[in-house]
Amino acid sequence: MGTVRVAFLVAPEGIEQVELTDPWQAVLEAGGTPRLVSTKHGHAQAFNHLDRADTFKIDETVDETSADDFDALLLPGGVANPDFLRMRDNAVAFVRGFFDAGKPVAAICHAPWTLIEAEVVRGRTVTSWPSLKTDLRNAGAEWVDEKVQVCHSGPNVLVTSRKPADLKFFDEAAVTEFEKAVKG
Template sequence: MTTPLTDRRIAIIAADGVEQVELERPRAAVEEAGASVELISLESGSIQAMNGDIEPADTFTVDRVVADADAGDYDALIVPGGAVNPDNLRQDEHAVAFVRAFADAGKPIAAICHAPWLLIEADIVRGRTLTSYPSVRTDLRNAGATVVDEECVIDGGIITSRNPDDLDAFCAAIVEEFAAARTG
């Protein structure tokens, strides 16, 4: 069986309010492709996932606090959505710096739904083409991005999708892009 992400380390950055399916499905996709994955968050312990923005779902154990994480330890980054999750993350200087470090190193970043808010805060969307949940699109345009309404967009190592309906395309794209990216 081919495992294109063997020996790849993937970080998922998420906080309370993360959309459960947008955390679980991409994580399962990269793990099935052979990657090891760590859940990075603002605090140790666990985070509360949601189904939508109002229905509590499962909790997930945090592997590392973002203030103690180094983007150099990972080959790629996944940022799941949910409106509350990226809003919490973008207010944390360590989370913003963590995302910016991936971009500065040319490592792929995958963001779905509301997650591009964190990319905007890290100032890495200017001049790129992205997609997102509709309510984030004006913010992307104001930050200098070109916005399209497509299920999955790949531009300069940034992979974006609109919502959970796009997860099949998003998961396939992240495995392919993460496998093609240089490591180290």
């Protein structure tokens, strides 16, 4: 992956820890540079389902950076994480910036809620945690129940996955698509 810079967008609280740490490690192992981006400085509180887990230092905020500074975007899940992000115009604009720039995006579990708010799922085939199926269909996406779904739509690639049990497949697909995008 070389010097690929991947933004991991998270809320200040509510990230499903393994959906942050597992893809983060996959990006590192591929030689990429992950950066933790949020809506404010400080630390992000992760969870193991409903139990508090570790905190992670925020590298930069969405107001200090943009899609132009990265090669790809990864959206970890957790129920509270995307729910918070979709209510922040600056976070939604940050996500939309990656689609406008034709850069790859990967989202797992509940993270597609933020994609719905950014209005970038219409006409795409996606997967997610099953409770988002109706929301995604109502937003114009085709929802499938697969471990991982890679949707090529115009200049964009969107990698989606259902849950932590699918992380091996999600990580592999995301890293592959991130590498392809940088190689051109």
